[in-house]
Amino acid sequence: MTTITINGKKLNAEEGMTVLEKARDAGIYIPTLCSHEALKPYGACRLCVVEVTNGNMVSIETSCTYPALEGVKVKTDTDRVKKVRKLVLELLLARCPNPKELKALGEEMGIKEAPLRMSLKNDFCILCGQCVRACHEVVGAGAISFTKRGNEKKVDTPFHETSEDCIGCGTCVFVCPTGVIKMRDVSDAVFYYPEGHDDLGPMRMMQNWQKELKLKECKSCGNPYAPEFLLETLGKRINAPRDAFDLCPTCREPKK
Numbered sequence: 001m002t003t004i005t006i007n008g009k010k011l012n013a014e015e016g017m018t019v020l021e022k023a024r025d026a027g028i029y030i031p032t033l034c035s036h037e038a039l040k041p042y043g044a045c046r047l048c049v050v051e052v053t054n055g056n057m058v059s060i061e062t063s064c065t066y067p068a069l070e071g072v073k074v075k076t077d078t079d080r081v082k083k084v085r086k087l088v089l090e091l092l093l094a095r096c097p098n099p100k101e102l103k104a105l106g107e108e109m110g111i112k113e114a115p116l117r118m119s120l121k122n123d124f125c126i127l128c129g130q131c132v133r134a135c136h137e138v139v140g141a142g143a144i145s146f147t148k149r150g151n152e153k154k155v156d157t158p159f160h161e162t163s164e165d166c167i168g169c170g171t172c173v174f175v176c177p178t179g180v181i182k183m184r185d186v187s188d189a190v191f192y193y194p195e196g197h198d199d200l201g202p203m204r205m206m207q208n209w210q211k212e213l214k215l216k217e218c219k220s221c222g223n224p225y226a227p228e229f230l231l232e233t234l235g236k237r238i239n240a241p242r243d244a245f246d247l248c249p250t251c252r253e254p255k256k
């Protein structure tokens with residue numbers, strides 16, 4: 001257990017906690033965009049900056065990566081902190097002026113208009129990398145990563161080709177803070193080609209990763225509920241019996 005001070009309040013923090021975790025625990029607001037409880041701290045967006053006094057050193061640090069060390073004093077809303085956060089957000093808005101999450105933070109910080117503007121095709125991705133980390137760290141699929149450099153940098157599948165490794169779990173969609181990643185389930189997909197067409201049935205489309213996956217239908221209620229590839233992968237990982245995923249989660253519930 002360590003003792004840290006945040007905004008003049010003495011707080012006990014568990015070993016291994018970050019300043020952000022302790023602040024949240026104590027109900028102290030720090031804006032964030034790239035921090036997720038399921039993922040390791042990464043420090044990509046820089047919005048969570050705070051002022052830290054550690055001994056004689058005073059510095060601006062990202063609270064999501066800074067450990068709650070014994071004796072450190074943290075201030076979350078000094079003029080210096082507000083100025084740095086505003087600059088960080090202006091840069092994010094210069095890249096991505098449209099996501100409503102960024103606009104709301106901009107209003108909170110008194111930014112009426114981003115002073116700069118980069119002209120990008122995809123101006124919803126802030127490159128926080130949450131989707132990439134979730135795909136690697138949580139799902140273990142590693143289907144996407146950062147590609148290209150400079151203002152061409154983006155998240156994509158290798159060589160922008162259909163991802164072999166994407167299992168269609170949708171974790172990237174759920175962790176994305178700006179909603180740029182799209183997933184769509186369709187009940188009756190049809191593939192047309194010059195000589196005719198194939199009825200594909202229920203499918204999941206991972207639109208950003210050019211991946212289409214067949215959905216498994218529940219043996220009891222018939223509802224499509226998860227991509228077959230996801231269930232196969234999961235079955236292999238946990239060595240599940242062949243019929244482990246025959247039923248959807250609802251039909252698997254014990255009857256009352």
Ligand code: FES
Pocket residue numbers: 031032033034035042043044045046047048049062063064065
């Ligand atoms: S939340 Fe800390 S850098 Fe993004």
